[in-house]
Amino acid sequence: MKRSNIIIFAVFTSIAFMNIACKNKSDMADNNPLLKSFNTPHQTAPFDQLTEEHFMPAFEKALKDGRADIQEIINTPEEPTFENTIVKMEKAAELLGRISSIFFNLNSAETNDKIQSIAREVSPMLSDFSNDIWLNEKLFERVKKVYEAHKNTSSLTDEQMKLLENTYKGFARRGALLNGKDKDRYREISSELSRLSLQFGENVLAETNGFQLHITDEKDLSGLPGDAIEAAAQRAKKENKEGWIFTLHIPSYLPFMKYADNRELRERMFRAYTSRGNTGNDRDNNEIIKKTVALRMERAALLGHKNHADYVLTERMAKSPARVENFLNELLEASLPFAQKEVKEVEEFAKKEGFDGQLQRWDFAYYSEKLKTARFNVSDEMTKPYFQLEKVKQGIFDLTNRLYGLTYKENKEIPVYHEEVQAYEVFDEDGSFLSVLYLDFFPREGKQGGAWMTSYREQYKENGEDVRPHISVVTNFTRPTSTKPSLLTYNEVTTFLHEFGHALHGMLSDVTYESMAGTSVYRDFVELPSQIMENWAQQKEWLHDVAKHYETGGPIPGELVDNIIAAGNFQSGYATVRQLSFGMNDMAWHTIEEPINQEVAQFEKDAMERTELFPEVEGSCMSTAFGHIFDGGYAAGYYGYKWAEVLDADAFDMFLQNGIFDKTTAQKFRENILSKGGTQDPMKLYVSFRGHEPSIEPLLKRNGLKQ
Structure with missing residues (x-):
């Protein structure tokens, strides 16, 4: 998940925009659509009117206005109150928040050199503005008063008190209590970290786009499914080349690793993918990582913490690095024997298939897929004809209608930033408008990899009006070809459900203050609404509803559904250990108390050693492309995916007990989780829904790791 925050949090994710002919600069100043009220349906972003040249003048004006807003609070002659200080801060720099959300979200989904240049220029300006707020002694004095x-009274509502606590802690955690010299250093660190994060993401995108496997000999396509071959031919044709082109974008990369018989080419693809940012060229991320973790460590020390993880986790459900490490170790102890057994099974299967030698990383997906097909009679190629993107989308729409009463209506009058993006109006059960929803499904060279949910506007209430959110789901799903619609793998179906769970968290928000809306919750809680949605992909009733053959319209055979469910825990031990290895790597980087004096790859190897299941591959390094923690919000928080699995396994048991489409259970989940945003402590919200705190047992049982 990825989202843009309002300016008070000053955490801006990268994004970009399309090339449109530039107008002259005098017109730009007078006719900048970013500086006017949006005369669009639901005041959505006027993408059809924007050029890159609009952004910098808009940022400059918004920064000026934002500073004026803050100065007005400081100059207020009346004694500080919740309304004239805290609420005024909440609403300050509204224009800057609006422009930032458009710019930085777009930079993730449709970037170009010009936008990246603007991002590099504006990010330090935004960092300075943020520091001017958090380090302002007069402003902090008002907040402190x-x-x-109010801290020991009941004079405020729970939501008001949470906003007050968040604001006060925000100052304390961002340097307000530092002395003058340390404040200056804090400013320097913040600005440099902003720059490094942008550069890291740009490098990964450039590395991903910079590799192609160009095949001209048809025999090298052996084993590959027809749609993967057709997509590669389509890519080659687009570039006026003969043959077939495979890339490091996931819809191209994963099928190649699963199905290509040519082991040498699988190795080439694997090495290219796993060495991104680690090749010593001008897009190398090694020094960026070293600088980033050293600066995060220094900042944490300035603020009185042992390390960056200690700093981060005081505002998470886990609370401490020790608790996270115990959690990861407990899961590793439970899952590692299963993972080792699963790898051994693949090795033995590969030998039976005629493989002679030591199984390498570029062999594992290939032989795993063959073993899965042999054992369960199910594979991506068998299921994809039943998972047409448009039908899966409708199936998810129908699911949320059954659970929450939501309906969706496409509105082509809502401007979009790329012709492939779809825009929907979302309505509640009573017909009231809930949200705008953008859906952006397919990979492009200007688009970051992966999948995420984000927001262009958060929900909030003001002057009796409930301002509804603008939510976006962005993925990199398999493109349609000239002969077939977009057909999803089962994994892509679960990804769609996952991101739609985040979208529900944003769309169903019902809070007063924007900074606590939707997904503005603890990072190790934010994955609960998304991961609980994945459970429906393991339910026969939903699969029978959504899975229709793209040509005949016929339902998926019951036997195939049974096989999908039976294969649900296939290599769950391996998948768990792999995810734990990422979390352990993240925690290692962010519990350092001295700058590292070894190579990034070696540090990573040491951190992940206990989870290692394969021989080392020279040149491979996942950290140098680990955008979650070096270009996103998951630093010292990647464990949160597994943490939230504990929550979602326990939570979904309630649906299993009451019925997977039970509206009473869904309404309780909506009222206690989805609508509350960050207005209460997440464990309190969870217990309100479930009636008890979660344990790890349901997760272990669900994953087949415990009888």
């Missing part, structure tokens, strides 16, 4: 006046 309000906090002291």
Whole structure:
């Protein structure tokens, strides 16, 4: 998940925009659509009117206005109150938040050199603005007075008190209590970290786009499914080349690794993918990582913490690095024997298939897929004809209608930033408008890899009006070809459900203050709404509803559904250990208390050693492309995916007990989880829904790791 935050959090994710002919600069100043009210349906972003040249003048104006908003609060002659200080801060720099969300979200989905250049220029400006707020002694004095006046009283509502606590802690955690010299250093660190994060993401995107496997000999296509071959031919044709082109974008890369018989080419693809940012060229991320973790460590020390993880986790459900490490170790102890057994099974299967030698990483997906097909009579190629993207989308729409009463209506009058993006109006059961929803499905060279949910506008309430959110789901699913619609793998179906769970969290928000809306919750809680949605992909009733053959319209055979469910825990031990290895790597980087003096690859190897299941591959390094923690919000938080699995396994048991389409259970989940945003402590919200705190047992049982 990825989202843009309002300016008070000053965490801006990268994004970009399309090339449109530039107008002259005098017109730009007078006719900048970013500086006017959006005369569009639901005041959505006027993408059809924007050029890159609009952004910098808009940022400059918004920064000026934002500073004026803050100065007005400081100059208020009346004694500080919740309304004239905390609420005013919440609403300050509204224009800057609006422009930032458009710019930085777009830079993730449709970037170009010009936008990346603007991002590099504006990010330090935004960092300075943020620091000017958090390090302003007069402003903090007002906040502190309000906090002291209310912290031991019941004079505010729970939501108001949470906003006050968040604001006070925000200052303390961002340097307000530092002395002058340390404040100056804090500013320097913040600005440099902003720059490094942008550069890291740009490098990964460039590395991903910079590799192609160009095949001209048809025999090298052996084993590959027809749609993967057709997509590669389509890519080659687009570039006026003969043959077939495979890339490092996931819809191209994964089928190649699963199905290509040519082991040498699988190795080439694997090495290219796993060495991104680690090749010593001008897009190398090794030094960026070293600088980033050293600066995060230094910042944490300035603020009185042992390390960056200690700093981060004080505002997470886990609370401490020790608790996270115990959690990861407990899961590793439970799953590692299963993972080792599963790898051994693949090795033995490969030998029976005639493989002679030591199984390498570029062999594992290939022989795993063959073993899965042999054992369960199910494979991506068998299921994909039943998972046409448009039908899966409708199936998810129908699911949320059954659970929450939501309906969706495409509105082509809503401007979009790329012709492939779809825009929907979302309505509640009573017909009231809930949200705008953008769906952006397919990979492009200007688009970051992966899948995420984000927001262009958060939900909030003001002057009696409930301002509804603008939510976006962005994926990199398999493109349609000239002969077939987009057909999804089962994994892509679960990814769609996952991101739609995040979208529900944003769309169903019902809070007063924007900074606590939707997904503005603890990072190790934010994955609960997304991961619980994945459970429906393992339910026969839903699969029978959604899976229709793209040509005949016929339902998926019951036997194939049974096989999908039976294969649900295939290599769950391996998948768990792999995910734990990422979390352990993340925690290792962010529990350092001295700058590292070894190579990034070696540090990573040491951190992940206990999870290692394969021989080392020279040149491979996942950290140098680990965007979650070096270009995203998951630093010292990647464990949160597994943490939230504990929550979602326990939570979904309630649906299993009451019925997977039970509206009463869904309404309780909506009222206690989806609508509340960050207005209460997440464990309190969870217990309100479930009636008890979660344990790890349901997750272990669901994954077949415990009887």
